[in-house]
Amino acid sequence: MKNDEAKQQIAYLGPEASFTYLATKSLFPSDDLLPFSTIPECIEAVSEEKVNLAVVPLENTIEGTVPLTIDYLYHEANLFIVADCLSKIQQHLMVHKNQKDNWEKIEEIYSHPHALAQCHKYLYYRFSSVPLNRYSSTSAAAKLVSENPDRCIAAIGNSSSAEKYDLEIVQRNVHDFQFNHTRFLVLSKKNMRLPIEKSEGNAKTTLMITLPLNVSGALHQVLSVLAWRKLDLSKIESRPLKTGLGEYFFIMDVHADENDAMMKGAMEELAALGCSVKSLGTYYTYLTQE
Numbered sequence: 001m002k003n004d005e006a007k008q009q010i011a012y013l014g015p016e017a018s019f020t021y022l023a024t025k026s027l028f029p030s031d032d033l034l035p036f037s038t039i040p041e042c043i044e045a046v047s048e049e050k051v052n053l054a055v056v057p058l059e060n061t062i063e064g065t066v067p068l069t070i071d072y073l074y075h076e077a078n079l080f081i082v083a084d085c086l087s088k089i090q091q092h093l094m095v096h097k098n099q100k101d102n103w104e105k106i107e108e109i110y111s112h113p114h115a116l117a118q119c120h121k122y123l124y125y126r127f128s129s130v131p132l133n134r135y136s137s138t139s140a141a142a143k144l145v146s147e148n149p150d151r152c153i154a155a156i157g158n159s160s161s162a163e164k165y166d167l168e169i170v171q172r173n174v175h176d177f178q179f180n181h182t183r184f185l186v187l188s189k190k191n192m193r194l195p196i197e198k199s200e201g202n203a204k205t206t207l208m209i210t211l212p213l214n215v216s217g218a219l220h221q222v223l224s225v226l227a228w229r230k231l232d233l234s235k236i237e238s239r240p241l242k243t244g245l246g247e248y249f250f251i252m253d254v255h256a257d258e259n260d261a262m263m264k265g266a267m268e269e270l271a272a273l274g275c276s277v278k279s280l281g282t283y284y285t286y287l288t289q290e
């Protein structure tokens with residue numbers, strides 16, 4: 001990412017060597033990267049202007065949405081997406097070097113819940129009686145293992161965290177499906193676009209839409225508004241409004257600029273139909289190295 005001004009402060013889900021760190025480092029190689037322990041803390045840091053930007057995971061090809069990110073963006077924060085990026089995810093099983101000959105007798109496994117879920121089949125068939133402990137990130141799990149040389153415990157995470165925390169990788173690529181990618185968002189308080197050197201495809205806009213309650217065919221109307229304008233959707237997902245069962249909001253990615261005449265018209269028409277529509281901004285996808 002080009003950066004002509006002074007160094008920016010970028011929040012990420014830490015500690016160092018998490019998947020989010022690797023994505024952040026690849027996007028902002030010469031900025032100040034600040035680790036936070038949870039996704040909400042990253043989002044709040046940028047909302048409270050303690051940092052310029054935050055990088056958070058949004059969705060994964062195996063496990064789907066990271067609900068905390070979407071829900072926090074809808075219910076708690078007022079931020080814009082200024083770029084997104086796709087990273088290849090390879091999960092490895094790692095132990096303390098003192099335990100490398102005992103790894104088949106592991107007593108507990110730690111990792112981020114999304115990472116554990118990406119390795120569900122492997123863990124189920126190989127370590128069915130071993131407790132799986134959800135931890136704040138894959139790198140936090142690796143750090144925990146490094147701080148407990150006498151315990152026969154393992155972490156699941158990437159090879160950078162094995163290197164950083166001096167662990168032994170005992171099984172490589174334990175994720176259940178080979179095509180494993182996570183999409184990360186770069187969030188800002190300002191609605192702007194980051195200048196990106198290696199971007200892929202056209203601009204994309206993320207919309208959060210709430211339908212009028214109890215109107216039959218409301219979702220069909222929303223889709224029609226986009227369809228007749230030939231606005232291409234690449235994602236649609238519903239999440240609970242948290243107001244009652246059966247009440248949802250929708251997050252949609254539309255392949256168009258929010259300033260295009262067709263998008264402006266669509267947003268006006270959606271509002272006229274009684275929907276509440278919020279644009280999280282127009283941005284480009286950055287390609288990280290495979």
Ligand SMILES: O=C(O)C(=O)C[C@]1(C(=O)O)C=C[C@@H](O)C=C1
Nearest residue numbers: 018019020057112114137138182
């Ligand atoms: O735990 C990490 O290393 C993270 O950066 C979080 C996270 C996630 O929330 O999805 C990021 C990418 C992988 O999909 C697994 C975990």
